[in-house]
Amino acid sequence: MPPDTLNASIACESTSSVRRSWRAWVIGPFEVLFAMALIVWLLTLPALFDWYYPALRVSPHPNDASQVVRWLAGNKVERALYLATVDGKLRAKELRHFSDVRRVFRNLPQVVAGLGLVLSIAALALRPSRQELARAQVSGLTFWAVLLLTVGGLAWWNWALFFAWVHHPFFGDTSWRLPDNCYSLQLFPGWFWRVMAATVLLTPAAALACLAWLLRPRQKVVST
Numbered sequence: 001m002p003p004d005t006l007n008a009s010i011a012c013e014s015t016s017s018v019r020r021s022w023r024a025w026v027i028g029p030f031e032v033l034f035a036m037a038l039i040v041w042l043l044t045l046p047a048l049f050d051w052y053y054p055a056l057r058v059s060p061h062p063n064d065a066s067q068v069v070r071w072l073a074g075n076k077v078e079r080a081l082y083l084a085t086v087d088g089k090l091r092a093k094e095l096r097h098f099s100d101v102r103r104v105f106r107n108l109p110q111v112v113a114g115l116g117l118v119l120s121i122a123a124l125a126l127r128p129s130r131q132e133l134a135r136a137q138v139s140g141l142t143f144w145a146v147l148l149l150t151v152g153g154l155a156w157w158n159w160a161l162f163f164a165w166v167h168h169p170f171f172g173d174t175s176w177r178l179p180d181n182c183y184s185l186q187l188f189p190g191w192f193w194r195v196m197a198a199t200v201l202l203t204p205a206a207a208l209a210c211l212a213w214l215l216r217p218r219q220k221v222v223s224t
C-alpha cells in the first residue's frame with residue numbers, strides 16, 4: 001500500500017475511533033444519571049414503598065411510615081400528617097422537614113423526564129452503532145466508578161460535613177437537623193438510608209454491566 005494511502009487510512013481510523021469514544025461519553029454518563037434519578041423516584045412511590053419497606057424490617061411502625069410516604073405524595077396540610085400517625089407523633093420541626101422533602105419529591109418526575117429526554121435526543125441525534133452502545137456502557141461504568149469514589153471519599157473524609165453538603169441545597173440549614181430521639185428516625189433509621197443509598201448507587205452499575213454484556217461483540221462461528 002502506498003505511504004499516502006496508508007497514512008490516510010490511519011487518519012481515518014483515528015478519527016472514527018475518536019468519534020466513537022465521544023459518542024460513548026455523551027450517552028454513558030447520562031444513562032447513569034437517568035437510572036439513578038429513576039430509581040430515586042420509584043422508591044418514593046407509595047405502592048412500591050408499601051412493598052419493600054415491611055420486607056426490610058427497619059422499624060416496628062410500618063403503617064406510620066407508609067402514612068408519611070402517602071402524605072409526601074399528596075397535598076394535605078401538615079396537621080393531616082400529624083393526625084395520620086398512630087404509634088407515635090411527629091414534632092413541629094419534623095413536620096416542617098417533611099414539607100421540605102415533599103417540595104423536593106415533587107420535582108423528581110420532571111428530573112426523570114428531563115434526563116430521559118436528553119438521553120433520547122442524544123441517541124436519536126448520534127444514532128450509535130451496536131459497538132458504540134457497548135462502549136457507552138463502559139463509559140457509563142467508568143463515570144459511575146469515579147462518582148462512587150468521589151462521593152465515598154468525601155463521606156469517609158468527613159461524614160458530618162458531607163451529610164450537611166448533601167442536605168443543605170435541598171433543605172436549608174436547619175430543617176434536616178433533627179434530634180436523635182425523634183420519631184422520624186425511628187421510622188427511617190440509618191439502616192434504611194444505607195439500603196436506599198446502596199440501591200440507588202449499585203442498581204445503575206448492574207444495569208449497565210448487563211447491557212455491556214448483551215452488546216458485547218459476538219464471535220463468528222467458523223464452519224468447517
